[in-house]
Amino acid sequence: MKIFEEDATSTQISRPPAQADYLLDRLFRGLATACAWFLLIVVGLLLGVIGVKAVPAISEYHLGFLTGTTWDVNKQTFGILPEIWGTLYSSILALIIGGFFGVTMAIFLTQDFLPARLALVFRTIVELLAAIPSVVYGFWGIFVVIPAIRPIADWLNAEFGWIPFFGTTLSGPGMLPAALVLAIMILPTVAAVSQDAIRQVPHRIKEAAFGLGATRWEAILRVILPTASTGIFGALVLGFGRALGETMALAMLVGNSNQLSLSLFSPGNTLAALLALNFPEAGEHEVPVLMYAALVLLLITLAVNMVGTAIMTLTSSQMRTDK
Amino acid sequence: MNKLCFMSCLFGVFLNLFPFNPAAAEEKLRLTGSGASFPFPLYSAWFKNYSRDHKDANIDYQAKGSGAGVLDFINRTVDFAASDAAMTPDEIAKVEGGAVLLPMTAGEIVISYNLPGNPQGLKLSRDVYPDIFLGKITRWNDARIQSANAGLKLPDLPITVVRRADSSGTTFVFTHHLGAVSPSWRQGPGAGTTVNWPSSDKIVAAPKNDGVTATIKQTPGAIGYIEYAYAVGARVEMAELQNKAGRFIRPGAESGQATLATAQLPENLIAWVQDPDGEKSYPIATFTWMLFYQRNATPAKAKILRDVVEYGLTEGQKLSTKMGYIPLPENVVSAVRVAARKIQ
Numbered sequence: 001m002k003i004f005e006e007d008a009t010s011t012q013i014s015r016p017p018a019q020a021d022y023l024l025d026r027l028f029r030g031l032a033t034a035c036a037w038f039l040l041i042v043v044g045l046l047l048g049v050i051g052v053k054a055v056p057a058i059s060e061y062h063l064g065f066l067t068g069t070t071w072d073v074n075k076q077t078f079g080i081l082p083e084i085w086g087t088l089y090s091s092i093l094a095l096i097i098g099g100f101f102g103v104t105m106a107i108f109l110t111q112d113f114l115p116a117r118l119a120l121v122f123r124t125i126v127e128l129l130a131a132i133p134s135v136v137y138g139f140w141g142i143f144v145v146i147p148a149i150r151p152i153a154d155w156l157n158a159e160f161g162w163i164p165f166f167g168t169t170l171s172g173p174g175m176l177p178a179a180l181v182l183a184i185m186i187l188p189t190v191a192a193v194s195q196d197a198i199r200q201v202p203h204r205i206k207e208a209a210f211g212l213g214a215t216r217w218e219a220i221l222r223v224i225l226p227t228a229s230t231g232i233f234g235a236l237v238l239g240f241g242r243a244l245g246e247t248m249a250l251a252m253l254v255g256n257s258n259q260l261s262l263s264l265f266s267p268g269n270t271l272a273a274l275l276a277l278n279f280p281e282a283g284e285h286e287v288p289v290l291m292y293a294a295l296v297l298l299l300i301t302l303a304v305n306m307v308g309t310a311i312m313t314l315t316s317s318q319m320r321t322d323k
Numbered sequence: 324m325n326k327l328c329f330m331s332c333l334f335g336v337f338l339n340l341f342p343f344n345p346a347a348a349e350e351k352l353r354l355t356g357s358g359a360s361f362p363f364p365l366y367s368a369w370f371k372n373y374s375r376d377h378k379d380a381n382i383d384y385q386a387k388g389s390g391a392g393v394l395d396f397i398n399r400t401v402d403f404a405a406s407d408a409a410m411t412p413d414e415i416a417k418v419e420g421g422a423v424l425l426p427m428t429a430g431e432i433v434i435s436y437n438l439p440g441n442p443q444g445l446k447l448s449r450d451v452y453p454d455i456f457l458g459k460i461t462r463w464n465d466a467r468i469q470s471a472n473a474g475l476k477l478p479d480l481p482i483t484v485v486r487r488a489d490s491s492g493t494t495f496v497f498t499h500h501l502g503a504v505s506p507s508w509r510q511g512p513g514a515g516t517t518v519n520w521p522s523s524d525k526i527v528a529a530p531k532n533d534g535v536t537a538t539i540k541q542t543p544g545a546i547g548y549i550e551y552a553y554a555v556g557a558r559v560e561m562a563e564l565q566n567k568a569g570r571f572i573r574p575g576a577e578s579g580q581a582t583l584a585t586a587q588l589p590e591n592l593i594a595w596v597q598d599p600d601g602e603k604s605y606p607i608a609t610f611t612w613m614l615f616y617q618r619n620a621t622p623a624k625a626k627i628l629r630d631v632v633e634y635g636l637t638e639g640q641k642l643s644t645k646m647g648y649i650p651l652p653e654n655v656v657s658a659v660r661v662a663a664r665k666i667q
Contacts, residue, residue, distance in 0.1 A: 070519055072518070072519035073490075073517050073519075074513040074514070074515050074518060074519070075519070142538060143537070143541060146541055147541060169524070171481075171483045171527050172485070172527055172538055172541060172545065173527045173528075173538060174527070251488060251489075251530050252529060252534055256488035257523070257528060258519075259522050263524075267524065267526075276489075277489035280387055280391045280490070281388045281490035281491060281516045281517070
């Protein structure tokens, strides 16, 4: 309050911006624009360099590379359909699990369900999850997650084996353990960004809802979540992007088997795992093929982010016209 | 008093962690190498000891994988390299200044398994284990496995094959051996640092030796191939394999040396023992090579490299049994010693 009073009595508020303010403004705008262009150039360079190195493989295998299902270095036959499938399948599963828990957590931590201090403790713990190295997640998956879900998986397979999702037994590494660990890995991203989005919702909107007689849950589900939906969607897109590119934990948990299967318990493979595991020993012929696969992964990630951004812009402009 | 003692201990540890001796540090010649990860524990012990005893040299070795080592070696970004798969004649031809390949140690690849009740001494015959890895034998109580293991009660459990997910020298050696033993393996997946494994829910992969070891330990009914040293370290059971002479052999330093003794070393010192003769030979063992340039940048570097080889052949071999590697037979040591003179 004191600050406002001081502002009111001083003459600064009504004074036009000084020359220095203009300059500083310009400088900052220029810097920000330069940074934005720099990022674009980096992405362009990445695409360019990987693209050039992939040219020999592209001209040899064409688009058949995307639909082939074998990876045989001895016979020089390469196809990455199982990897594309595995990348999308594991990421979507992780997004469903991690997204649900992340958004729930964001609501729980921002809507006064907990005393403020306790909420802060929880928030810090969730954000700490982001600091755990990927390899640690991988080993945790092998030693904790797989033994824990084995009995459930065996039971599901025995009772509901006719459903394609439970069609095989769990051999150890597989799609489900990979997706579960991946879900935990994207949880901090989804939770943190969703919390920011929910906190952006003006307090008076919630109060207005209460004023109209809405219950707490009606206010949360019908007023706050729709208002924050653009931000939450952004959080999910970020989480999905993170899941697509995750390497080491998946390499340890997904089973690295070139299979196309709907079953949650089948081993599969992902593009990032394929790249990470094959580069160190790759020979001259294999490097362009791996670069081709890397290009595909980069394009998938770019496409997901672009579609996500497009949906966000569309919905937010629609919301503006609604008003 | 106790506290003082503790503090001085701590101080001593601290001094050891950060040896501060600028005069010595400047004179040191730094040599770097990269390559195979399989002999890394042994090599890093060698280089650590050597660098400690010789104030004039500091040797670093990065375990990047055999393929990366060979690439670094061809591009001359290292002073030496190491590879489990040696080098192909094409690759050797690309090395400016000529290459000298020296087998410096050897190791065995074992087939480890995880069965309820930890039965020891599972015997796998020559016609059985290739078919397990081909996914043709799918249950532990299969009559073909049972017939060689009269004393063991094998459970009615599916077999989960665990293989390497990353391309590796271990897979290279293991698949070459399977190809030598089984025609259907030779015509199917074939041999290489990565091969096209049969597609099955019961064939899963894990990265690196420790990943495969961990997955075997966590999966009842699992079977997989790992380096002997890792199997000993992780205390997983190892199968006895039937050799060419028909005997079932336990993996170990003795049976490994018997295998290496059957190798005929040619002029370039690249020899494979894919299916060794001999009553006492363990079937899957291999040399692993260090790669040197014939003409090095400076005579000082060449001298240190020759010195390191000599150290590895004498003191270094004494370490190998303890660390799970096979000491080189005497005839190999003398052949390597002669060849090392080419490093100039």
